[in-house]
Amino acid sequence: MLMRSLHHMYSTHKTILLLRLTSFFLLLFIFLSNHRNLVQAQVFIYAGCSQEKYQPNSPFEGNLNSFLTSVVSSSSQASYNSFAIGNGTSIPAEAIVYGLHQCRGDLKTIDCSRCMESAVNQIGLVCPYSYGAALQLEGCYVRYEHNDFLGTLDTSLRYKKCSKSINNDAEFFRRRDDVIADLQTAMGFKVSSSGLVEGYAQCLGDLNSGDCSSCLADAVGMLKTLCGSAEAADVFLGQCYARYWASGYYDFASDSSNEDQVGKTVAIIVGIIAGIAVIIVLLSVCRKSMG
The missing domain is CATH 3.30.430.20 (Gnk2 domain, C-X8-C-X2-C motif)
Structure with a gap:
């Protein structure tokens, strides 16, 4: 009877320990994810x-x-x-x-x-x-x-970035055109997607709706004229920007492969520990029920 009680206490201790480890790794994973987003934002x-x-x-x-x-x-x-x-x-x-x-x-x-x-x-x-x-x-x-520029439309090109080109992919270009046409209707910030193509656009807050539309029309036009058949493109004008990319292909923020690997490793560890913890909890419940 004493051995059975000690065994039960040992199993309970293992369950608590594994649950605590799971919580720790979950918090670590959340921290690394938030840190990666913050690092990308500051690129x-x-x-x-x-x-x-x-x-x-x-x-x-x-x-x-x-x-x-x-x-x-x-x-x-x-x-x-x-x-x-x-x-x-x-x-x-x-x-x-x-x-x-x-x-x-x-x-x-x-x-x-x-x-x-x-x-x-x-x-x-x-x-x-x-x-x-x-x-x-x-x-x-x-x-x-030192001069008042606020509210004055500026569509001059400040920055562009184009990825490698895609050839003979009518579906991609149809999806891309759907996305950038939708982005042109943005008032402020807008996200759009069509199939495997995603994008977003934004105007500066000092623009009125008419000037925002004009700025985005120029930005969207430059996405196609400057980057042609690029799989991903990024255009910044004086007071707005627009970008699109093929899902899973292009990361505008940074070369974050190392961060991704860390995140994937932590996710795998969390999954394994969580799975073991669940199994032990279930076994403990079953043993307790069988008494």
Whole structure:
């Protein structure tokens, strides 16, 4: 009777231990997944800097620092905001800072804020003492100027990326055309898919609906004219962007094969441990029922 009781206690202890290990690996897997998403959001896409430079310790620099601080604070509350720092004061007009920030529409608030922190930290390094600068990361965008650009349509090409071409695949091109036609109707941020083709597009928040449509029409047109029969394409204009890709083929964010392998390994471990834990729990329940 004593041996049976000890055996039962040992089985219960093993069950609790395995359940705890399962919980630990599940939490680890969630952490790695969130970390991968955050890393991808902060991948550098492009930057642009004005040739005109300001002087250190100038009124413009003080307003620029206030703008960058406001961007980090604002991004923890909203994915988009615009600013005019110093407007309406007695400082010279050339010291006023106009700017905005925007995160990708599907980014969580906490990831948006962290992405903007990264963007703010980088923009001064990439564009030191510049009167105007723009920096695009995978998940967020920040721009400032000493001239008021807010609400003014800008469809100039800032960045493009095209993958290898596909030949003789009528189904792919039909699906791609469906996706990019749908993306052209976006107001703000939009995701679209057709078969194995996916894509999304976004306008900056300072554009009205008519200018957003015009910007996206140009972006979608460039996806086809600049990238032709590419299996994946990415076009950023001054105030909007559009992209499409074949599912499972192209990762715009980064070469994340190592991260993927870590995630897959953890997932396999979690699955094995969870399976063993379930079996032991069931066996324990059966033994207890058979008494």
